[in-house]
Amino acid sequence: AQSVTQxxxxxxVSEGALVLLRCNYSSSVPPYLFxxxxxxxxxxxxxxxxxxxxTLVKGINGFEAEFKKSETSFHLTKPSxxxxxxxxxxxxxxxxxxxxxxxxxxxxxxxxxx
Amino acid sequence: DGGITQSPKYLFRKEGQNVTLSCExxxxxxxxxxxxxxxGQGLRxxxxxxxxxxxxxxxxxxxxxxxxxxxxxxxxxxxxxxKNPTAFYLCASTRQGNYGYTFGSGTRLTVV
Numbered sequence: 487a488q489s490v491t492q493x494x495x496x497x498x499v500s501e502g503a504l505v506l507l508r509c510n511y512s513s514s515v516p517p518y519l520f521x522x523x524x525x526x527x528x529x530x531x532x533x534x535x536x537x538x539x540x541t542l543v544k545g546i547n548g549f550e551a552e553f554k555k556s557e558t559s560f561h562l563t564k565p566s567x568x569x570x571x572x573x574x575x576x577x578x579x580x581x582x583x584x585x586x587x588x589x590x591x592x593x594x595x596x597x598x599x600x
Numbered sequence: 601d602g603g604i605t606q607s608p609k610y611l612f613r614k615e616g617q618n619v620t621l622s623c624e625x626x627x628x629x630x631x632x633x634x635x636x637x638x639x640g641q642g643l644r645x646x647x648x649x650x651x652x653x654x655x656x657x658x659x660x661x662x663x664x665x666x667x668x669x670x671x672x673x674x675x676x677x678x679x680x681x682x683k684n685p686t687a688f689y690l691c692a693s694t695r696q697g698n699y700g701y702t703f704g705s706g707t708r709l710t711v712v
Contacts, residue, residue, distance in 0.1 A: 495640060520700050522703075527688075527706065527708070528705055528706065529606075529690055529692075529703035529704050529705045529706050530643075530690065530692075530701075530703045531703070532700045532701070532702075535699075535700050576642065576643065585650075587633055587645050587648050587658065588633075588701060589645075590635075590642045590643040591642055592640060592641060592642035593640075593642050
């Protein structure tokens with residue numbers, strides 16, 4: 487079975503500071519990994535995905551994530567936080583075939599302080 | 601533009617009543633999913649369907665039912681057997697392979 491653990495249900499950063507949202511996964515098969523963002527009362531939007539091509543993945547809005555197999559991690563980063571980044575972020579895992587549904591973490595709410 | 605549409609955006613249910621949440625996509629996606637979202641619990645899978653006329657239970661299927669008669673549509677019925685239905689419900693779809701999901705904008709269901 488696959489699972490995802492997001493460390494920290496709430497992260498607060500100052501505007502312009504580094505954003506680091508942590509995600510660790512568990513999977514018995516090679517994983518595909520995803521980060522999604524959700525704004526209040528909306529659906530989820532795909533930020534980026536790891537599909538075994540490159541370990542450093544760049545996404546939208548200046549976010550990127552690095553797949554580290556040895557650490558079973560897929561942390562999300564952004565060099566400089568913007569007020570518009572305030573949202574909830576979800577990490578998700580699936581097996582490479584895509585035949586099983588995505589398993590989501592519990593989410594991390596990001597607050598950006600002016 | 602292609603997308604996935606959920607309706608209604610807000611829904612109120614009386615005790616003992618069944619309600620149906622609509623999910624329609626025009627992306628020609630094969631697979632569709634229903635998730636339930638509660639504060640602090642992330643997204644939990646209710647049901648999913650990878651082809652027409654076939655669907656599988658997710659982790660929290662009790663008290664819910666679905667149908668998949670058309671590729672474009674995957675309605676979710678919340679039955680009176682679901683004792684705590686107040687939540688935000690998200691529908692998603694994807695094409696074959698592993699390309700990530702496209703999500704609808706959600707339906708917020710409240711029991712009154």
